[in-house]
Every structure is written in structure tokens, then in C-alpha cells.
Amino acid sequence: MLYDISPLISEHLSVWPGDTPPGREVLLDMAQGAPISLSTLRATVHLGAHADAPSHYGLGAPAIHERRIDVYVGPCELVRVRAKRNRCLEPADLPEQIQSPRVLIDTGTYPDPSQFNIDFAALSPALVEFLHERAAILVGTDAPSVDPFDSKELLAHKTFLRYDMAILEGLVLKDVPEGSYELIALPLRLEGFDASPVRAVLRTI
Numbered sequence: 628m629l630y631d632i633s634p635l636i637s638e639h640l641s642v643w644p645g646d647t648p649p650g651r652e653v654l655l656d657m658a659q660g661a662p663i664s665l666s667t668l669r670a671t672v673h674l675g676a677h678a679d680a681p682s683h684y685g686l687g688a689p690a691i692h693e694r695r696i697d698v699y700v701g702p703c704e705l706v707r708v709r710a711k712r713n714r715c716l717e718p719a720d721l722p723e724q725i726q727s728p729r730v731l732i733d734t735g736t737y738p739d740p741s742q743f744n745i746d747f748a749a750l751s752p753a754l755v756e757f758l759h760e761r762a763a764i765l766v767g768t769d770a771p772s773v774d775p776f777d778s779k780e781l782l783a784h785k786t787f788l789r790y791d792m793a794i795l796e797g798l799v800l801k802d803v804p805e806g807s808y809e810l811i812a813l814p815l816r817l818e819g820f821d822a823s824p825v826r827a828v829l830r831t832i
């Protein structure tokens with residue numbers, strides 16, 4: 628069984644304030660007598676469920692097309708935490724025995740992808756380091772960032788950079804039971820880009 632953990636991409640999907648929301652420009656429309664329908668998508672690459680590239684937060688760091696794709700497919704653990712809004716999650720907020728190459732964290736602090744809220748729970752650098760020590764190569768969250776909304780130093784992102792760990796943001800995890808899955812969340816092969824939307828799914832094992 629597959630759980631879809633990607634929000635619907637539509638004009639109602641919210642993006643980071645100031646970023647480019649999704650828009651569809653119709654070039655040809657069969658309903659108007661055209662032989663085919665054809666349209667153009669214009670949007671930020673940080674769209675809904677997406678993978679950040681290291682070049683998003685590290686000068687000269689790899690772009691999304693340079694990332695190993697096997698990081699985005701494989702065994703995964705979904706954990707649900709009691710996160711406080713406007714706070715950073717610490718290692719103590721995670722199950723003590725957590726050990727997985729991929730960890731998805733449902734903070735529950737970004738409940739509606741069509742309504743951007745700035746007080747989502749972020750990840751502390753200590754938590755990223757803790758998961759690195761527990762063999763994690765990828766961490767995902769339901770929040771739109773791993774750092775607090777108003778963060779300038781981006782300490783969590785920098786910790787991901789230091790350990791060459793991958794980031795997934797904007798996941799929809801609330802309807803999925805905690806447990807072990809196979810994650811499939813491949814980014815597009817976008818040359819030079821700082822992120823890519825993903826179709827993220829969890830397969831039951």
C-alpha cells in the first residue's frame with residue numbers, strides 16, 4: 628500500500644511568503660477547439676513537498692541535479708512528536724531508540740498546506756546532529772522549513788550541509804500511522820536548481 632504524503636499542487640497551495648506560487652498558463656485548450664491541451668507551469672521549486680539542494684543554503688554546494696538519488700528512496704521511519712509551535716525540536720523530543728537512514732518528523736505544527744503559518748516547529752542543530760549519529764542520511768518534515776521562519780543564520784540547514792544530509796520539507800504526514808516504511812521521493816533532474824518538487828510516497832513494508 629502507498630501513502631501519498633504530497634500536498635495537492637494548485638493555486639491554493641501556499642508557498643513561502645514572497646516566493647512564486649504555482650500558476651498554470653493554458654497555451655492550447657481542447658475545450659476551445661484546439662487539437663490538444665497544453666499548459667505551462669510557473670512556480671518556485673520549493674513547491675509543496677520538495678527536496679532542498681545544498682546549493683540552497685551553501686555557496687558553491689551541489690545543486691539538485693548533482694545529488695545522489697538513492698538517498699531519496701529506501702527504508703524510512705515516520706515519527707510523530709508533540710511539538711510546540713515557534714520552538715525547535717530537540718533530540719529529547721524523538722523516540723530514544725530511533726535509528727533509521729531516513730527519518731520523517733510529523734510536527735503537527737503546519738496543518739494546512741493552503742494556509743501558511745509562520746509559527747511551525749523547526750529542528751534544532753542538535754537534533755540534526757543526533758540523527759546523523761543515528762545513521763540518518765535524510766530528514767523530512769511537515770513544516771515548510773527545518774529552520775525557524777525568521778532565522779537568518781539557518782543553523783539547522785548548515786548542520787545538514789556539514790553532514791551532507793538531505794532535506795525534505797512540506798510533507799503531509801498527518802494521516803499516516805507512525806512506523807517503518809519505504810520512502811520514495813525523487814527530485815527532478817533540474818540542472819543548477821536549488822530544490823525540486825517531489826512526489827513523496829510511503830510504501831508499507
Ligand SMILES: [Zn+2]
Nearest residue numbers: 679772773796
Ligand atoms: Zn529548506
